[in-house]
Amino acid sequence: MGIFLLCSFLMIILYPVGIDLYLVAVPQIAQTLQASEAQIHTAFSIYLFGMAATVLLGGIIADRHGRRWVVQGGALIFVIASLVAANATGISQFYLGRFWQGAGAGALYIMTFTVLRDVLSQARLAVALSMINGVICVIPVLAPVLGYLILSRFDWRGIFVAMALVAAFSGLVNLLLLKETRPARQPGSGSARPFALLRSPRFMLLSLLTSASVTAILVYVSVSPLILMREFGFTTEQYSTVMMVMAGVSMSTSFLTPLLLRWLGKQRVLALSHLAYLLAACLLLGSWQLGGDIPLLLPGFALVCIGFSCGFGVAMGEALAECQHQAAFASALLCIMQISLSGLYIWLLGQLGVAPSLMLISALLLTLLSYLAVKGLLPWLALREARSRG
Numbered sequence: 001m002g003i004f005l006l007c008s009f010l011m012i013i014l015y016p017v018g019i020d021l022y023l024v025a026v027p028q029i030a031q032t033l034q035a036s037e038a039q040i041h042t043a044f045s046i047y048l049f050g051m052a053a054t055v056l057l058g059g060i061i062a063d064r065h066g067r068r069w070v071v072q073g074g075a076l077i078f079v080i081a082s083l084v085a086a087n088a089t090g091i092s093q094f095y096l097g098r099f100w101q102g103a104g105a106g107a108l109y110i111m112t113f114t115v116l117r118d119v120l121s122q123a124r125l126a127v128a129l130s131m132i133n134g135v136i137c138v139i140p141v142l143a144p145v146l147g148y149l150i151l152s153r154f155d156w157r158g159i160f161v162a163m164a165l166v167a168a169f170s171g172l173v174n175l176l177l178l179k180e181t182r183p184a185r186q187p188g189s190g191s192a193r194p195f196a197l198l199r200s201p202r203f204m205l206l207s208l209l210t211s212a213s214v215t216a217i218l219v220y221v222s223v224s225p226l227i228l229m230r231e232f233g234f235t236t237e238q239y240s241t242v243m244m245v246m247a248g249v250s251m252s253t254s255f256l257t258p259l260l261l262r263w264l265g266k267q268r269v270l271a272l273s274h275l276a277y278l279l280a281a282c283l284l285l286g287s288w289q290l291g292g293d294i295p296l297l298l299p300g301f302a303l304v305c306i307g308f309s310c311g312f313g314v315a316m317g318e319a320l321a322e323c324q325h326q327a328a329f330a331s332a333l334l335c336i337m338q339i340s341l342s343g344l345y346i347w348l349l350g351q352l353g354v355a356p357s358l359m360l361i362s363a364l365l366l367t368l369l370s371y372l373a374v375k376g377l378l379p380w381l382a383l384r385e386a387r388s389r390g
Contacts, residue, residue, distance in 0.1 A: 004119050005128060007178045009135050010170040011071065011108040011115075014078055016136055017166055018047060018105045020143035025156035032156065035091040043098040045343075050102025051109065052339045058107040059114075059332030066182045067115055067328065068174075074107025075171025079164045086160035097160070104167065110331035117320045117327040118181035125320070126266055127258040129313030134254030137247050137309065144240075183325055197323065197330055201381050205374050206319035207337045212363075212370040213315060215342040216277065217308040219363040222346060223356035224301065231292055231356070242298065249302050253309035266314050273311025274371040276303045281364040288357040304364070 022029070030040045062070040077100055085097025116128050150158045197203050228234040228242060260269050283300035287293040316334065323330035345366075349359045 003177050004115060005131065007174050008112045008116055008132060010173050012112040012132055012136065013139060014105040014167055014170060015109045016139035017143065017163060018101050019044065020140050021147050021163060022159050024144050024147035025151055025159055028156045033088060033091050033094055039091055043095060046095050046098045047102040048339055048343065050099040051106030052336050054103040055106040055110050055332040055335050059110055059329035062111065062114060062182070062328030063326055066180050067111055068178060068180050070107050071111050071174050071178060072171055074104045074111065075167050075174070077107070078104030078167035082160045082164035082167065086157040106335065110328060110335055113316060113320060113331040114328040115181050118183060122317055122321050126261055126314045126317040129316050130254050130257035133309050133313055134251045137250040137254060140247055197326060197333060202378060203319060205377060206315060207334055209370045209374050210312065210315045210319055210334055211338045211341040212367040213308055213312050214338040215345050216304060216363045216367050218342045219346060219360050220301065220304045223360050226356040232294065246301055246305050250305040250309045253306045257310050257313065270311050270314045273307045274368055276307035276310065277364045277367050280304045280307060281361050284357055284361050288361065
């Protein structure tokens with residue numbers, strides 16, 4: 001399990017590195033490319049679009065021809081795209097590099113879940129994905145520091161060269177250590193009809209559960225600076241301190257979750273995760289009703305982090321449980337659903353002018369409704385399937 005975890009860690013870090021490492025250099029990039037900071041921030045959306053637009057193809061290739069092809073291809077694409085962005089002379093070339101960075105990161109993102117699904121039992125998969133969450137939580141804390149250190153010696157282009165080096169190292173380690181994990185095809189496995197997953201009520205319900213959870217954490221990330229700095233008047237330094245503490249909460253919870261799984265089991269841990277979401281919604285609602293109350297707000301933020309870190313790995317493991325011969329395609333579908341639901345939610349409520357605190361509270365309520373739907377409908381679906389089989 002150790003080698004697969006190491007390879008998976010190196011695969012999945014490209015996704016947050018591609019998002020967080022360059023943010024400290026946004027003003028410098030905008031000045032060099034003669035673009036507005038808003039245009040540079042648009043590169044974030046283009047990066048996610050690159051992921052969403054290409055992961056299905058990566059999933060199909062991985063299920064048909066093997067995981068190693070997609071891992072090595074994704075790493076190579078990320079390296080080349082990073083160098084394209086590093087050498088950009090205009091905003092269009094920069095956008096091109098960011099799109100293909102997203103494509104490369106997306107390929108390795110879905111392979112992380114796929115490879116672990118291939119080699120681990122369902123119980124150990126939940127443990128491994130919780131540890132993966134812990135690694136992801138470290139990157140947003142370290143990335144601004146690393147970006148600053150690079151900028152102290154080089155200009156912003158050095159950051160994208162560093163991204164290329166990270167991807168090259170990830171690809172090399174996986175080339176040397178990662179064995180092919182794709183299961184041998186079995187007659188009737190359904191691997192030739194991957195879109196049949198879309199007709200599986202169980203998969204779609206669990207996809208909704210994971211997507212709602214991702215939506216909650218992304219809304220938290222996007223509205224927290226608005227709430228803390230605009231509404232409460234926090235300085236940039238104060239905001240950064242709060243975010244570092246919250247990242248520490250997420251990381252600690254992620255590494256504690258394997259113990260919770262051993263003591264409580266998956267279903268109780270998943271319930272505990274959504275209890276944290278419920279308590280977070282109550283605290284945030286109380287803070288909002290009081291016109292802004294820090295003693296309620298910050299514990300609410302912490303509970304959002306705990307809920308996500310505690311439950312996301314379990315929900316992903318449940319969603320992938322019965323997709324042995326379509327694991328890569330299932331991972332790609334989950335990735336697209338998560339990005340699509342969160343992007344649509346943030347865009348729609350932003351267009352409606354919903355207050356940041358209310359946007360986060362509503363996202364938490366969406367996760368609770370998704371959980372109740374899963375708890376209520378999955379046993380009924382299992383019973384109906386058992387009756388249909390006679």
